[in-house]
Amino acid sequence: MAPSKSLGSQGLEVSAQGLGCMGMSFAFGPPKPELDMINLLHFAVNELGLTFLDTADAYGPFLNERLLGKALKGVIREKVQIATKFGIHVENGRRSYRGNPEYVRACCEASLRRLDIDCIDLYYVHRVDARVPIEITMRELKQLVQEGKIKYVGLSEASPSTIRRAHAVHPISAVQLEWSLWSRNAEKEVIPTCRELGIGIVPFSPLGRGFFSKGEKILEGLLETDMRKKEQPRFASENLKHNVELYMKLNELASRKRCRPGQLALAWLYHQGDDVVPIPGTTRLENLKENVGALDVKLSKRELKELEAVFHENCAAGTRYGDMSSSTIDTETLPVSEWQGSTA
Structure with missing residues (x-):
């Protein structure tokens, strides 16, 4: 069973x-078969103790929240x-980013209705709207906390400046970001x-969208609609050969450690601090069990250094996203004095 830990300083466990x-x-x-999911x-919840479930209204859109709403009926x-x-x-x-109060x-x-719950435990700003100062967005989130509709507030893919400004309005409990051996x-x-x-x-x-679990085999049988084929240069043929070499080194280190390569990648993250809670995703029971097994993998300082010598900051070939998607990451918002309002 997965142990629990504190996330942030406001009491979220x-x-x-x-x-x-x-x-x-x-x-x-x-979408995968609903009953299977x-x-x-x-x-995951009852047998493995994974109680921290991550979704978003954009996943589908809306399908994933509805799925969780059905799964969470009753005592769960x-x-x-x-x-x-x-x-x-x-x-x-077409995709755009919105943070005006009415939209928030x-x-x-709408998420409360789809999830069929009275209160959201952690509500993230998924992407920062560059047209709306984060202070404006946060004031509405603060009001929703006061109304009991959400408990804790988070940010996703936010810059340091945005994090500081948001935190000054209302405490931020968690920041979601891509962090793994090849995204540092x-x-x-x-x-x-x-x-x-x-x-x-x-x-x-944290598993490089499955790459650290299976290497290039992760691409076998992928549909053209899979985001790894459409949007992520690290899986493109011109970059894949180099990245497979990284995987082979990870696999070698994992074999010596007598664990799976994906478990070693997750264990590295767990050793980065008690304030780190990865959210690997899967749709397969065997992968779910394997991921939880990473909690038991202990790494020495020497082993951590050996891993980081291979997986340094610029180790991967290709960026996380294509140029269009990358332009929306870590967006800096406008000062309040420059905001003229936005309902777009």
Whole structure:
């Protein structure tokens, strides 16, 4: 069973490993069979103690929140901490980012209905709207906390400046970011900022979107709609050969450690601090069990140094996202004095 730990400084307690639910409904091909995913969620919570479940209104859109709403009926709701997000607006297949107060409130209330709950445990700003100062967005979130509709507030893919400004309006309990052996840029400024302010760190894609578990085999049979084929240069043929060499080195180190390569990648994150709660996602029971097993993998200082000698900051070939998506990451928002209002 996964132990629990504190996330942030405001009292949020979660399982030491979370479960990213996106792939059950979105991004990695068509939605998976609903009953299978509900059974998986029940096993994760009741048998493995994974109580920190991560979703978003954009996953589907809306399909993933509805799935969790069905899975959480009855006593299971009392066991879990539900994290969801708003801010990515999808209409007619086009994506934009919104943080104006009316939109914040409407999204929160819609997520509560889809999840069929009275209060969201952790509500993230999924992407920062560059047209709306983060202070404006945070004031509405603060009001929703006061109304009892959300308990804790988080940010996703936010810059240090945005984190500081948001935290000054209302305490931020968690920042979600991509952090893994091949995505380490956040270690420069974002993670130190979180630690200075007492904010928990929630790494998504800690397994490199499955790459650290299976290497190039992860691409076998992928549909053209899978985001790894459409949006992520690290899986493109010109970069894959180099990245497979990284995986082979990881696999070699894992063999010596007598664990799976994915477990070694997760264990590295657990050794980065008690304020780190990764949320690996999966739709398969065997992968779920394997991921939880990473909690028992202990690494010495020598082993950590050996890993980091291979997986340094610029080890991977290719960026996390294509140029268009990358332009929306770590967005700096405008000072309040420059805001003219936005309802777009």
